[in-house]
Amino acid sequence: MAERTHVTLQDVARAAAVSPATASRVLNGTAKVRDDLRERVQDAAGRLAYAPNAHAQALAGASRPTVGVICHDVSDPYFAVIARGIMRVAGDNGLLVMLASTFRDADREVAYVSMLRAQRAPAILLIGSGFEDKTWERSLAAELGPYLRGGGRVAVVSRHRSLRVDSVLPENRAGAAALANALLEMGHRRFAVLAGPRALTTVADRIAGFRSALAGAGVPLSEEDIVECGFTRDGGYAGMSSLIDRGMRATCVFAVTDVMAIGALTALRDKGLSVPGDVSVAGFDDIPIVRDLTPPLTTVALPLEQLGEQAMELALRENSGRRSRIVRVEGRVVIRESTGRVRS
Amino acid sequence: MAERTHVTLQDVARAAAVSPATASRVLNGTAKVRDDLRERVQDAAGRLAYAPNAHAQALAGASRPTVGVICHDVSDPYFAVIARGIMRVAGDNGLLVMLASTFRDADREVAYVSMLRAQRAPAILLIGSGFEDKTWERSLAAELGPYLRGGGRVAVVSRHRSLRVDSVLPENRAGAAALANALLEMGHRRFAVLAGPRALTTVADRIAGFRSALAGAGVPLSEEDIVECGFTRDGGYAGMSSLIDRGMRATCVFAVTDVMAIGALTALRDKGLSVPGDVSVAGFDDIPIVRDLTPPLTTVALPLEQLGEQAMELALRENSGRRSRIVRVEGRVVIRESTGRVRS
DNA sequence: CTGAAAGCGCTTACAG
DNA sequence: CTGAAAGCGCTTACAG
Incomplete structure (x- = not known):
């Protein structure tokens, strides 16, 4: 490998025949400098293609303008929309944003937090459901705590409360x-649920809400009606397929995320079943692509972009109180053509 | 804001009653240290929740394990798959990956490169078609050149060759x-193209290839048959809508990306036209979601994940030669149900 | 306005 | 094996 050789402030100062201090002041605009000196410095910097060493700057006390965002998978459309919101707010505040995917690997998540902490990033955002996993939470808290005490900002979206940081939920x-009530209203009485891992708080909460509404109407949802499958499009496909294979009785299937519902719809098509003719399907999140499906998907619309905006704003706005802030965000049921009335 | 106060190596060394040098050696495993000292250091570091300052480490010469990847929009499914490939290879090599979205803003792109350069990231990957824009290219080259000379690695995917860096094309x-030949083979003779900005090299190349194949068969493609619209799902929707409104004569529409084709399909559905009954639609890229559309989309399949893997590998593998390397990757036509034969 | 100097927190030869 | 010291490249009081 070629020698790693960099142009330094020293080099620029020397070329401009000024002190490093003066060169620094010119390049950062932190103080008035005589015109001719300023020009010489700018000239030299341009000529030498000088790029400041961010590490040295940071070490010397300059502030870092890059916030870190950690999610499970940037390619998940759910996250993608949230990220857009984050970046909008960050951009408005002159911040750059760098994203990382953990693929739900706890170690990797900690590694990213640790790296961001080591880099003294001004803020860290954690997006997406956490696991109900004490060990994981503890090692994460072990990174986050000192980071916060050191002046770092943290905000999370959809994360279990026990982290005790500012949250958008x-x-x-x-x-x-x-959603359950809307489906009941359409005449459905037999349901199945395509669930991701139950240890995910998001999954647990959605199932609990769905089930309790059914219970309120005297409609049971047994454990057999709940298929636990991967929290992905392929998971939804597999879950739906097995549901069909074992002789589905449900008139309506609730996939706990739109992404899973997409897989479910394709599984139904592949098995020759029609939606909503043979069975109705509903999801959750309202990611943009569901409008392009055939039929368009009934779902619970979350203002995803706002989720990201609010999280970034939480991280930006000083928390004057002593306890963590929580912003709760409502979902709105959107009925589309993937669900139909039950002819009675 | 709370005082930013951090635990330093000094603190750990003091708490363990050893020199900073010894503490450093223990924490990095760079040299043998007597067992009792080692334990004292590890104890102290744990107790104080010590996190090394990455800036100081970098400045002192340690290597940085985080590569940067810059794309137009992480939420574009095309990029998402490529990113997965990048991350697989990076992970295998013990590297962390941070992603950034430019939203096709040249200034922002340069800002990210500059930041990564300032951070002395070991490698920078640029993903996605560039504009045919001399000014942009120049300012980018002004960053990349010195970065490379300083020992940085750069690789690009789908980027115009004039950057003169290792590329996957x-x-x-x-x-x-x-694709054009396959469609001709199915009997189509009247085509329309939904194109993104012609200044994008990817768009220009795909149109040129499509058109030249048609020309080879004596089938003309006039400028009027090419609708220039946004390089997005909404662009495809708008382009298709306007095509329909002005009385489309084509039997087959080629959208230069799958993402645009998705919008086109929905526009057709909204106008009550059936695919492929009334008109055939084809895309390019083979992003995963197109299998879930109804009908599934005919397209040119690119091995997207491999594109990312190869780019990361280029950045990792020393270039012994004096010129930039180019890896060319073939597409493969995949006929699905969105295209049909023309009954003659 | 400008410069000499100290200091940010590490790592790594260099002595012992 | 261990420690004192120099140095990485900046910024910012502190003097002038």
Whole structure:
């Protein structure tokens, strides 16, 4: 490998025949400098293609303008929309944003937090449901605590409360309950649920909300009606397929995320079943693509972009109180053509 | 804001009653240290929740394990799959990956490169078509050149060659030509193209390939048959809508990306036209979601994940030669149900 | 306004 | 094996 050789402030100062201090002041605009010196410095910097060493700057006390955002998978459309909101607010505040995917690997998540902490990033955002996992939470808290005490800002979206940091929380229970009520209203009485891992708080909350609304109407939802499958499009496909294979009795299937519902719809198509003719399907989140499906998907719409905006704003705005702030965000049931009335 | 106060190596060393040098050696495992000292250091570090300052480490010469990846929009499914490939290879090599979205803003792109350069990231990857824009290219080259000379690694995907860096290039012309031939074979003779900005090299190449294959068969493609619209799902929707409104004569529409084709399909559905009954639709890229559309989309499949893997590998593998390396990647036509034969 | 100097928190030869 | 010291490249009081 070629020698790593960099142009330094020293080099620029020397070329401009000024002190490093003066060169620094010119390049950062932190103080008035005589015109001719300023020009010489700018000239030299341009000529030498000088790029300041961010590490040295940071070490010397300059502030870092790059916030870190950690999610499970940037390619998940749910996250993608949230990220857009985060970046909008960050951009408005002159901040750059760098994203990382953990693929739900706890170690990797801690590694990213640790790296961001080591880099003294001004803020860290954690997006997406956490696991009900004490060990994981503890090692995460072990990173986050000192980071916060050191002046770092943290905000999370959809994360279990026990982290005790500023949070944006979708009303998963209420949203799922509202959806259940809408489906009951359409005449459905036999349901199945495509669930992701139950240890995910988001999954648990959505199932609980859905189930309690059904219970309120005297409609049971047994454990057999709940298929636990991957929290992905392929998971939804597999879950729906097995549901069909074992002889589904449900008139309506609730997939706990739109992404899973997409897989479910394709599984139904592949098995030759029609939606909503043979069975109705509903999801949760309202990611943009569901409008392009055939039929368009009934779902609980979360203001995803706002979720991201609010999280970034929480991280930006000083928390004057002594306890963590929580912003709760409501979902709204959107009925589209993937669900139909039951002919009685 | 709370005082930013951090635990330093000094603090750990003091607490363990050793020198900073020894503490450093223990924490990095760079040299043998007597067992009792080692334990004292590890104890102290744990107790104080010590996190090394990455800036100081970097400045002192340690290597940085985080590569930067810059794309137009992480939420674009095309990029998402490529990113997965990048991350797989990076993970195998013990590297962390941070992603950034530019939203096609040249200034922002340069800002990210500059930041990564300032941070002395070991490698920078640029993903996605560039504009045919000299000014942009120049300012980018002004950052990349010194970065490379300083020992940084750069690799790009789908980027115009003039940057003169290691590249992974999909065979856009050949792929589009093969698609055109397949469609001709199905009996189509009247085509329309939904194109993104012509200044994007990817768009220009795909149109050129498509058109030249048609020309080879004596089928003209006039400028009026090409609708220039946004390089997004909404662009495809708008482009298709206007095509319909002005009285489309084509039997087959080629959208230069799958993402645009998705919008086109929905526009057709909204106008009450059936695919492929009334009109056939084809895309390019083969992003995963197109299998879930109804009907599934005919397209040119690019091995997207491999594109990312190869780019990361280029950045990792020393370039012994004096010129930049180019990896060309072929597309493969995949006929699905969104295209049909023309009954003659 | 400008410069010399100290200091940010590490790592790594260099001595012992 | 261990420690004192120099140095990485900046910024910012502190003097002038």
